[in-house]
Amino acid sequence: MFDSEFDLIARYFSHLGASRSDVLLGVGDDCALLRPPPGMDLALSTDTLVAGCHFFADVDPEALGHKCLAVNLSDLAAMGATPAWASLALSLPAVDHAWLQGFAAGFGRLAEQAGIALVGGDTTRGPLSISIQVQGLLPAGQGLRRSGAQAEDLICVSGRLGDAALALHQLQQGLEPEPALRARLERPSPRLQLGQRLLGLAHACIDISDGLLADLGHICRASGLAAELQLEALPCAPELLASGDWSLPLSGGDDYELCFTLPAEQAAQLPQLAAELGLPLSPIGRILAGEGVACRLADGRLYQPKQRGFDHFHD
Amino acid sequence: MFDSEFDLIARYFSHLGASRSDVLLGVGDDCALLRPPPGMDLALSTDTLVAGCHFFADVDPEALGHKCLAVNLSDLAAMGATPAWASLALSLPAVDHAWLQGFAAGFGRLAEQAGIALVGGDTTRGPLSISIQVQGLLPAGQGLRRSGAQAEDLICVSGRLGDAALALHQLQQGLEPEPALRARLERPSPRLQLGQRLLGLAHACIDISDGLLADLGHICRASGLAAELQLEALPCAPELLASGDWSLPLSGGDDYELCFTLPAEQAAQLPQLAAELGLPLSPIGRILAGEGVACRLADGRLYQPKQRGFDHFHD
Numbered sequence: 370m371f372d373s374e375f376d377l378i379a380r381y382f383s384h385l386g387a388s389r390s391d392v393l394l395g396v397g398d399d400c401a402l403l404r405p406p407p408g409m410d411l412a413l414s415t416d417t418l419v420a421g422c423h424f425f426a427d428v429d430p431e432a433l434g435h436k437c438l439a440v441n442l443s444d445l446a447a448m449g450a451t452p453a454w455a456s457l458a459l460s461l462p463a464v465d466h467a468w469l470q471g472f473a474a475g476f477g478r479l480a481e482q483a484g485i486a487l488v489g490g491d492t493t494r495g496p497l498s499i500s501i502q503v504q505g506l507l508p509a510g511q512g513l514r515r516s517g518a519q520a521e522d523l524i525c526v527s528g529r530l531g532d533a534a535l536a537l538h539q540l541q542q543g544l545e546p547e548p549a550l551r552a553r554l555e556r557p558s559p560r561l562q563l564g565q566r567l568l569g570l571a572h573a574c575i576d577i578s579d580g581l582l583a584d585l586g587h588i589c590r591a592s593g594l595a596a597e598l599q600l601e602a603l604p605c606a607p608e609l610l611a612s613g614d615w616s617l618p619l620s621g622g623d624d625y626e627l628c629f630t631l632p633a634e635q636a637a638q639l640p641q642l643a644a645e646l647g648l649p650l651s652p653i654g655r656i657l658a659g660e661g662v663a664c665r666l667a668d669g670r671l672y673q674p675k676q677r678g679f680d681h682f683h684d
Numbered sequence: 685m686f687d688s689e690f691d692l693i694a695r696y697f698s699h700l701g702a703s704r705s706d707v708l709l710g711v712g713d714d715c716a717l718l719r720p721p722p723g724m725d726l727a728l729s730t731d732t733l734v735a736g737c738h739f740f741a742d743v744d745p746e747a748l749g750h751k752c753l754a755v756n757l758s759d760l761a762a763m764g765a766t767p768a769w770a771s772l773a774l775s776l777p778a779v780d781h782a783w784l785q786g787f788a789a790g791f792g793r794l795a796e797q798a799g800i801a802l803v804g805g806d807t808t809r810g811p812l813s814i815s816i817q818v819q820g821l822l823p824a825g826q827g828l829r830r831s832g833a834q835a836e837d838l839i840c841v842s843g844r845l846g847d848a849a850l851a852l853h854q855l856q857q858g859l860e861p862e863p864a865l866r867a868r869l870e871r872p873s874p875r876l877q878l879g880q881r882l883l884g885l886a887h888a889c890i891d892i893s894d895g896l897l898a899d900l901g902h903i904c905r906a907s908g909l910a911a912e913l914q915l916e917a918l919p920c921a922p923e924l925l926a927s928g929d930w931s932l933p934l935s936g937g938d939d940y941e942l943c944f945t946l947p948a949e950q951a952a953q954l955p956q957l958a959a960e961l962g963l964p965l966s967p968i969g970r971i972l973a974g975e976g977v978a979c980r981l982a983d984g985r986l987y988q989p990k991q992r993g994f995d996h997f998h999d
Contacts, residue, residue, distance in 0.1 A: 393725065394829065398906075399762035399891055400727035400820070402827045405720040410708065412715035413803060415817065417773040419810030447714035458732040458773070458815040488728060489817070495734030500773040500815035502730065502804070505715070512717045514709065576714055591713075 381473040382457060385487040386480030391453065392488055401488035403454055409506040411453075414444035420497035430468045432555040433499070434475025440578065441503040442483055442559035443625040447576040449513045449568040450505025452561065455480065456489030458500040483561060513567060513574035513629070518592035522572050522630035522656040525639065527560050527648050529553075530581055531605045534621020550606070557625040562646055567629055570638070574629040580620035582674055585628055585662050595659035601667045604651045616675050619664065630656050696788040697772060700802040701795030706768065707803055716803035718769055724821040726768075729759035735812035745783045747870040748814070749790025755893065756818040757798055757874035758940040762891040764828045764883040765820025767876065770795065771804030773815040798876060828882060828889035828944070833907035837887050837945035837971040840954065842875050842963050844868075845896055846920045849936020865921070872940040877961055882944055885953070889944040895935035897989055900943055900977050910974035916982045919966045931990050934979065945971050 383396045394402040405411060418437045420426040438455065445452055457476070461469075480487060485503065532553035536546040546554070560576075567574055573592060575584045581603075589596050601610075605618040631639070636652060643650040664672040698711045709717040720726060733752045735741040753770065760767055772791070776784075795802060800818065847868035851861040861869070875891075882889055888907060890899045896918075904911050916925075920933040946954070951967060958965040979987040 393825075394827070398830050399759040399889075400729040400765065400827070402763070402822070402829075403726040403728060404824065405726060407722055411718040411720060413718060413769070413771060414715040415771040415773050415804045415806050417775060417806050417808045417810075417815065419775055419808050422809055444714040448717070450715065454728070456728060456730040456817055458730050458817075460732060460734055460813060489730045491730050491732050491815070493732045493734050494737055495732075495813055496811040498775060498810055498813055500732065500806070502771055502773075502817040507717070509719065510708075512709070512715070515713050574714075 381469045382487060382490040385473060385477040386455065387484045387486050389453065389486045392486050395486065395488050396490050403488065406506065408509055410509050410512060412445055412448040412450035412505045412507055412512055413502065414441055415500065415502040416441050416444065417498060417500040426497060428555070430471035431475035434472040435479050435556050437499045437501055438476050438479050439557045439559050440625060441501045442561060443557070443576040443578065445503055445505040446559045446561045446564035447513065447574050447627060448505070448507065449511065449564040449574065450507045451565060452483045452485035452503060452505045454488045454504045455485050456502045457487060458491045460493050460495035460498040462494070462497055483559070508568070511568050513564065513571055515573055515575050515588045516591035518573040518588050518594055518630040518656045519632070520594060520656055520658050521633055523633055523636050523652050524585065524596055524598070524628065524630055524654040524656060525650055525652050526577070526581070526604065526626050526628050527563055527650055528624070528626040529604045529606060529649070530577065530624050530626065531609050531618035531621045533557065533623035534617040535606060535609060537623070538617070554623060557623070559625060560627045560648070563627055563648060566642060566646070570635060571629040571631055574627055577624040577626045577628050578622060580622040581628060582619045582662055588628070588630065589660060589662060595657045596654055596662045597657055598654035598662065598664045600664050600672055602651060602653045604649055615664070615672060619674050696784045697802060697805040700788060700792040701770065702799045702801050704768065704801045707801050710801065710803050711805050718803065721821065723824055725824050725827060727760055727763040727765035727820045727822055727827055728817065729756055730815065730817040731756050731759065732813060732815040741812055743870070745786035746790035749787040750794050750871050752814045752816055753791050753794050754872045754874050755940060756816045757800070757876060758872070758891040758893065760818055760820040761874045761876045761879035762828065762889050762942060763820070763822065764826065764879040764889070765822045766880060767798045767800035767818060767820045769803045769819045770800050771817045772802060773806045775808050775810035775813040777809070777812055798874070823883070826883050828879065828886055830888055830890050830903045831906035833888040833903050833909055833945040833971045834947070835909060835971055835973050836948055838948055838951050838967050839900065839911055839913070839943065839945055839969040839971060840965055840967050841892070841896070841919065841941050841943050842878055842965055843941040844919045844921060844964070845892065845939050845941065846924050846933035846936045848872065848938035849932040850921060850924060852938070853932070869938060872938070874940060875942045875963070878942055878963060881957060881961070885950060886944040886946055889942055892939040892941045892943050893937060895937040896943060897934045897977055903943070903945065904975060904977060910972045911969055911977045912972055913969035913977065913979045915979050915987055917966060917968045919964055930979070930987060934989050
């Protein structure tokens with residue numbers, strides 16, 4: 370029975386993440402039993418990462434364990450939710466204890482930091498694929514949505530855009546990215562604190578997983594409005610700024626920063642919030658009447674983007 | 685954009701299942717927003733089905749949509765929970781609209797019957813694999829667990845055991861199973877009503893997915909007790925009873941019936957409950973002090989089982 374499915378789950382995944390008093394029963398029965406606190410809504414998200422599509426099959430398993438939880442936590446951050454519970458469905462071609470140990474370590478470390486408990490797991494034999502579902506808590510009725518943007522809102526982003534895509538580009542060229550840049554691709558930091566601070570402040574919020582243009586486009590469509598970006602205001606690496614090629618910050622994807630819209634009168638709060646969080650927060654444009662996302666250069670000309678984000682069915 | 689990931693999800697998976705007032709925001713934002721009713725616990729389970737491991741890649745997509753939700757609902761049934769919300773992570777090698785339509789129809793029909801709403805989805809390109817996470821509601825503190833069995837409890841099962849394994853065996857031999865038998869393999873019925881009726885009545889409960897011996901073994905281990913089965917009491921197809929080979933009802937798996945333990949003084953309620961549910965409920969043995977599951981024949985001899993259930997890493 371050493372390598373059986375049951376032992377696998379028990380050995381690596383039964384006690385990962387935070388210990389929480391609202392988990393009445395964790396991994397190991399037909400279901401986990403959870404007690405949601407009164408007066409709170411749940412935010413729920415699910416994301417799958419498939420080897421060869423979302424990551425290289427030989428990626429460091431510890432980084433992979435971190436990243437596949439991080440991309441899910443990033444969705445909670447975008448709603449302003451506080452992480453609570455996660456479940457993990459893992460398909461593996463074979464049992465590899467060193468790999469499982471690394472994966473569980475990466476997953477577990479981030480889960481503990483984020484205060485989320487792993488409460489459900491399923492391990493099956495199959496092509497390497499990881500599907501995670503996370504749930505977070507929100508004061509009732511407070512969740513940040515894509516649909517709340519209003520005309521004249523300021524569009525803001527956290528952190529830097531295009532770093533992950535630049536690191537991936539360098540790896541694909543056979544180059545070794547700087548460690549800090551590589552970490553932006555392999556160990557993204559979900560902006561959980563920022564999301565929670567935006568509750569009651571931002572009108573709309575989304576996380577940037579598919580690229581700024583695609584994700585800001587979701588806010589515009591859901592809100593029935595348009596956006597205009599000032600390209601030179603985009604926070605990105607000096608080599609990207611210098612190149613004049615905006616494709617990576619606009620469409621590279623995998624950034625896991627937050628893009629949010631603020632009523633203009635709240636703009637003055639940005640520097641203080643950025644300082645408290647130790648995270649750059651940059652105003653990059655405005656919400657307008659109309660539809661679509663326009664990109665304007667400093668000289669006033671419109672810029673025509675080359676790609677429009679990442680689509681899993683259009684490689 | 686016709687075949688893009690976003691359109692795929694929107695077209696097939698945005699409005700599946702029951703419409704529920706506790707779903708504040710369904711598929712289409714970073715997270716779904718849900719409002720758990722006060723005084724209820726959540727039961728949460730996740731199960732993955734991988735092509736070539738859990739099903740034939742060419743199986744009828746409508747049956748597959750039904751089955752992959754059914755196996756998850758069966759875990760809710762085992763806790764006595766009432767289904768509420770589901771999320772779906774689907775990996776597909778290519779976009780096939782006829783397949784997606786069939787899959788969504790099978791999933792959606794069962795979801796509506798069960799009163800569960802699909803609130804989250806992720807569609808990725810990859811080898812065919814389906815990962816579903818379900819949540820149900822339970823009166824606080826009432827969830828049925830594996831660990832509650834007590835010595836002298838009566839062991840009971842619903843429905844018939846071994847049907848799914850018999851149908852699979854016939855298909856593997858190139859035979860066409862009777863439609864009713866084939867449906868037991870491809871369209872199992874999660875025993876949700878039974879689970880809910882067992883709240884406050886049964887001491888322990890589990891669903892039979894890996895075979896009776898393996899799953900009753902989980903109850904015994906979790907409860908620190910042993911079990912003795914009367915083989916001739918097992919409810920199974922006449923051809924299995926006649927064969928004297930107990931491997932399919934004991935270890936075939938894929939039955940999705942419930943195995944539960946009842947205080948002996950409640951045994952008299954079984955026939956009435958079975959009649960109300962229109963579902964056979966059979967007493968098949970007793971919980972005893974000790975450990976392990978023993979199988980006794982009518983003449984008093986012990987029977988030595990050949991296999992001990994289904995393990996995804998031991999094909």
